[in-house]
Amino acid sequence: MDCIFCAIVEGSIPGDMVYEDDDVVAFKDINPKAPVHVLIVPRRHVRSVNELTEEDAGLIGHICLVARRLAHELGVAQSGYRIVSNNGPDGGQEVDHLHVHLLGGRQMRALG
Ligand code: 5GP
Ligand code: ZN
Numbered sequence: 001m002d003c004i005f006c007a008i009v010e011g012s013i014p015g016d017m018v019y020e021d022d023d024v025v026a027f028k029d030i031n032p033k034a035p036v037h038v039l040i041v042p043r044r045h046v047r048s049v050n051e052l053t054e055e056d057a058g059l060i061g062h063i064c065l066v067a068r069r070l071a072h073e074l075g076v077a078q079s080g081y082r083i084v085s086n087n088g089p090d091g092g093q094e095v096d097h098l099h100v101h102l103l104g105g106r107q108m109r110a111l112g
Contacts, residue, residue: 005097035105076104
């Protein structure tokens with residue numbers, strides 16, 4: 001399987017890592033849309049939210065807590081930030097390995 005995020009998780013292509021643990025990694029987006037733009041990615045290949053099961057409830061909760069931690073460490077906890085996961089074609093998903101964007105450091109526009 002040809003998956004760019006699996007390759008970053010495995011270290012076969014470089015990622016600008018900001019966090020790693022047994023279950024997830026986080027690295028800077030290569031094309032940042034905000035001063036802080038980090039991708040939080042499960043080590044296990046899961047294509048999208050569609051493929052999640054009840055057993056993944058802890059993983060998703062963990063990703064949210066990693067986002068909280070990184071928001072503090074990257075200095076946007078007080079100013080505010082957005083966490084978003086794009087799923088499928090209409091969701092704008094470009095990389096088919098589940099990931100959560102953490103965006104901050106500028107005012108986000110309303111969703112529309
Ligand atoms: P999506 O549109 O799937 O939610 O977001 C994919 C994100 O991955 C995009 O913001 C894109 O800039 C980022 N991205 C794509 N390829 C790479 C890569 O090789 N390295 C890094 N760090 N980010 C990538
Ligand atoms: Zn993958």
